[in-house]
Amino acid sequence: MGITLLSAEKIIQAAKEKCGEMNVKMNIAVVDAGANLVAFVRMDGAWLGSADIAVKKAKTARYFDFPTGEIGKLSQPGGSLFGIEHSNGGLISFPGGIPLKDGSGNVVGAIGVSGSTVEDDHAVAEAGVAALN
Amino acid sequence: MGITLLSAEKIIQAAKEKCGEMNVKMNIAVVDAGANLVAFVRMDGAWLGSADIAVKKAKTARYFDFPTGEIGKLSQPGGSLFGIEHSNGGLISFPGGIPLKDGSGNVVGAIGVSGSTVEDDHAVAEAGVAALN
Amino acid sequence: MGITLLSAEKIIQAAKEKCGEMNVKMNIAVVDAGANLVAFVRMDGAWLGSADIAVKKAKTARYFDFPTGEIGKLSQPGGSLFGIEHSNGGLISFPGGIPLKDGSGNVVGAIGVSGSTVEDDHAVAEAGVAALN
Amino acid sequence: MGITLLSAEKIIQAAKEKCGEMNVKMNIAVVDAGANLVAFVRMDGAWLGSADIAVKKAKTARYFDFPTGEIGKLSQPGGSLFGIEHSNGGLISFPGGIPLKDGSGNVVGAIGVSGSTVEDDHAVAEAGVAALN
Numbered sequence: 001m002g003i004t005l006l007s008a009e010k011i012i013q014a015a016k017e018k019c020g021e022m023n024v025k026m027n028i029a030v031v032d033a034g035a036n037l038v039a040f041v042r043m044d045g046a047w048l049g050s051a052d053i054a055v056k057k058a059k060t061a062r063y064f065d066f067p068t069g070e071i072g073k074l075s076q077p078g079g080s081l082f083g084i085e086h087s088n089g090g091l092i093s094f095p096g097g098i099p100l101k102d103g104s105g106n107v108v109g110a111i112g113v114s115g116s117t118v119e120d121d122h123a124v125a126e127a128g129v130a131a132l133n
Numbered sequence: 134m135g136i137t138l139l140s141a142e143k144i145i146q147a148a149k150e151k152c153g154e155m156n157v158k159m160n161i162a163v164v165d166a167g168a169n170l171v172a173f174v175r176m177d178g179a180w181l182g183s184a185d186i187a188v189k190k191a192k193t194a195r196y197f198d199f200p201t202g203e204i205g206k207l208s209q210p211g212g213s214l215f216g217i218e219h220s221n222g223g224l225i226s227f228p229g230g231i232p233l234k235d236g237s238g239n240v241v242g243a244i245g246v247s248g249s250t251v252e253d254d255h256a257v258a259e260a261g262v263a264a265l266n
Numbered sequence: 267m268g269i270t271l272l273s274a275e276k277i278i279q280a281a282k283e284k285c286g287e288m289n290v291k292m293n294i295a296v297v298d299a300g301a302n303l304v305a306f307v308r309m310d311g312a313w314l315g316s317a318d319i320a321v322k323k324a325k326t327a328r329y330f331d332f333p334t335g336e337i338g339k340l341s342q343p344g345g346s347l348f349g350i351e352h353s354n355g356g357l358i359s360f361p362g363g364i365p366l367k368d369g370s371g372n373v374v375g376a377i378g379v380s381g382s383t384v385e386d387d388h389a390v391a392e393a394g395v396a397a398l399n
Numbered sequence: 400m401g402i403t404l405l406s407a408e409k410i411i412q413a414a415k416e417k418c419g420e421m422n423v424k425m426n427i428a429v430v431d432a433g434a435n436l437v438a439f440v441r442m443d444g445a446w447l448g449s450a451d452i453a454v455k456k457a458k459t460a461r462y463f464d465f466p467t468g469e470i471g472k473l474s475q476p477g478g479s480l481f482g483i484e485h486s487n488g489g490l491i492s493f494p495g496g497i498p499l500k501d502g503s504g505n506v507v508g509a510i511g512v513s514g515s516t517v518e519d520d521h522a523v524a525e526a527g528v529a530a531l532n
Contacts, residue, residue, distance in 0.1 A: 004443050034300015035181055036447050040439040044403050048435050063182025077210045080251045086223040088185045137310050169314050173306040177270050181302050301447055329448025343476045346517045352489040354451045 002033035002108030003100060007132060011100070011111060012041055014131030018124045019043060026115035026124055027054035030100075033108050035062040043115070050114035056090055057097030057112030057121075063088060065107045069095030069122065096121030098129050135166035135241025136233060140265060144233070144244055145174055147264030151257045152176060159248035159257055160187035163233075166241050168195040176248070183247035189223055190230030190254075191245030196221060198240045202228035202255065229254030231262050268299035268374030269366060273398060277366070277377055278307055280397030284390045285309060292381035292390055293320035296366075299374050301328040309381070316380035322356055323363030323387075324378030329354060331373045335361030335388065362387030364395050401432035401507025402499060406531060410499070410510055411440055413530030417523045418442060425514035425523055426453035429499075432507050434461040442514070449513035455489055456496030456520075457511030462487060464506045468494035468521065495520030497528050 008030040015028045025046040030038045037058075042051050060068050072093035074081040085091045095118040100109040113125040141163040148161045158179040163171045170191075175184050193201050205226035207214040218224045228251040233242040246258040274296040281294045291312040296304045303324075308317050326334050338359035340347040351357045361384040366375040379391040407429040414427045424445040429437045436457075441450050459467050471492035473480040484490045494517040499508040512524040 005440055006443075009440075032300070034298070034302060034447070036300060036441075037439065037450050038441050040436060041404055041408075042435070042437050044405075048433065051436050060182070064180050081227055082205060083208065083218040083224075083226050084186070086218040087189055087225060088182050091182070138307055139310075142307075167314070169308070170306060170317050171308050173303065174271055174275075175302075175304050177272075181300070184303050326448070330446050347493055348471060349474065349484040349490075349492050350452070352484040353455055353491060354448050357448070 002102070003030060003038055005038060008039040011128040011131050012039055015111070015113060015124050015128035016041070016043065018127035022120060022123065024116040024120050024124070026113050026121070027051045028124070028128065029054040029058040029112045030128075031058040031062050031109050031112075033062070035059045035110075038109065046115045053092050053114035054096070054112040056092040057114060058110045059088070059112070060091040060093065061097035061099050061110035061112065062107065063091070065099050067095065067099070067122070068093055068097035068112075069118070094118050096125055098122070098125045100129060100132055103133060135235070136163060136171055138171060141172040144261040144264050145172055148244070148246060148257050148261035149174070149176065151260035155253060155256065157249040157253050157257070159246050159254070160184045161257070161261065162187040162191040162245045163261075164191040164195050164243050164245075166195070168192050168243075171242065179248045186225050186247035187229070187245045189225040189245065190247060191243045192221070193224040193226065194230035194232050194243035194245060195240065196224070198232050200228065200232070200255070201226055201230035201245070202251070227251050229258055231255070231258045233262060233265055236266060268368070269296060269304055271304060274305040277394040277397050278305055281377070281379060281390050281394035282307070282309065284393035288386060288389065290382040290386050290390070292379050292387070293317045294390070294394065295320040295324040295378045296394075297324040297328050297376050297378075299328070301325050301376075304375065312381045319358050319380035320362070320378040322358040322378065323380060324376045325354070326357040326359065327363035327365050327376035327378065328373065329357070331365050333361065333365070333388070334359055334363035334378075335384065360384045362391055364388070364391045366395060366398055369399060401501070402429060402437055404437060407438040407508075410527040410530050411438055414510070414512060414523050414527035415440070415442065417526035421519060421522065423515040423519050423523070425512050425520070426450045427523070427527065428453040428457040428511045429527075430457040430461050430509050430511075432461070434458050434509075437508065445514045452491050452513035453495070453511040455491040455511065456513060457509045458487070459490040459492065460496035460498050460509035460511065461506065462490070464498050466494065466498070466521070467492055467496035467511075468517070493517050495524055497521070497524045499528060499531055502532060
């Protein structure tokens with residue numbers, strides 16, 4: 001199913017270290033190729049409501065194999081995917097979710113990060129992605 | 134209830150052939166006159182998140198007897214149906230869902246397609262509709 | 267993700283043929299290794315309410331890698347798993363769902379069948395399983 | 400809110416080591432005093448459907464400050480809490496969830512474990528509890 005727990009833990013560790021550098025507190029989720037949760041952490045003091053958002057960002061990124069922010073560009077009023085967030089039990093379409101790919105470019109899961117500005121969320125998610133390979 | 138399984142399978146087969154011509158991978162759903170699922174397929178490699186969207190597009194098209202994209206024109210901010218997506222357990226109001234009609238013009242079900250651009254989704258749905266008659 | 271659409275269609279075709287022999291009308295669902303829906307059919311005249319049950323049986327069988335009826339033996343009042351059906355958005359724990367395994371014994375998905383007695387449902391599911399290998 | 404992420408990680412680590420000794424594969428969740436998720440892991444090969452059950456066990460244990468199995472004794476047919484599983488978005492009332500207490504006996508969170516027999520689940524949860532103090 002793509003991502004092992006060991007990989008997910010390595011990804012989360014890297015994301016947490018990035019949070020330390022940036023002085024932010026995040027919720028971090030990793031899902032596998034089937035969009036099922038593998039690992040999750042909420043850092044002390046991170047927003048409670050961001051736990052569900054982190055999980056939904058990870059799922060959304062795997063559901064469509066795109067960074068969540070790319071979906072959000074198309075789901076605005078007047079956009080071609082307006083309202084897509086109503087599917088799949090609720091999607092999150094702003095930045096912070098990124099697909100995880102293996103060395104051959106196959107999507108093997110996704111990371112979702114929530115707890116600060118969406119720019120910060122995305123930067124932390126990128127640090128997690130970088131730890132996979 | 135209108136659409137037989139045999140008809141639904143014919144519709145899905147035509148939609149899949151269209152996907153082959155267009156080189157796209159889709160989730161395809163057919164519902165009957167009662168908006169209940171008759172048949173569904175997810176093509177290998179199609180987006181996981183598009184399964185729910187395909188089903189919701191088919192249901193939405195039958196719930197209101199309009200192509201889903203027509204509903205989306207009215208559900209934008211300021212529009213007369215703004216927020217309609219919150220009903221019925223979640224609607225999808227962008228293109229890809231089309232009602233199915235019998236020879237007399239009666240709605241007997243609907244097809245929903247998701248997996249590419251909304252233009253592609255709609256084109257594949259039209260190929261399915263064409264196979265009914 | 268285990269099951270291809272071609273395999274799922276072969277499984278469903280075999281299940282439908284078994285239904286013909288048994289003179290029953292079923293809802294038949296196939297999920298992949300991630301418990302995500304790959305294909306579904308509702309035979310003409312089959313119970314509407316069995317569509318959701320067929321999908322839930324397939325998911326339940328993959329969630330725990332057991333035939334659904336085995337879970338039901340443990341989820342009765344006084345049993346060790348009493349009330350497990352409240353998890354995962356609703357499980358179905360009576361017979362009709364069976365894991366699908368590849369030649370090496372790895373679970374690659376599951377089939378769920380609903381529309382008659384649970385004995386009939388299970389028999390049709392077994393016919394689907396037999397078609398995989 | 401009681402449990403820090405560091406404590407939760409220590410608890411999960413101890414639970415994972417217990418799994419190694421017992422040769423079982425578990426889903427393990429830790430919630431804080433507010434019954435909100437702090438950390439979660441799914442071990443490689445653990446049942447997919449046990450992820451939701453582990454989280455629900457942890458929440459159930461904190462919601463009522465009892466081991467989940469104690470609640471199950473009262474929720475059987477004819478029991479005083481029959482049907483309590485329908486509340487709170489779904490409870491799990493068989494063993495595997497245990498409240499976490501600080502040195503003064505105050506409940507500061509809970510652990511939920513799912514992936515084997517309920518006796519095994521409970522044993523692994525106890526190993527997690529033991530790691531807190």
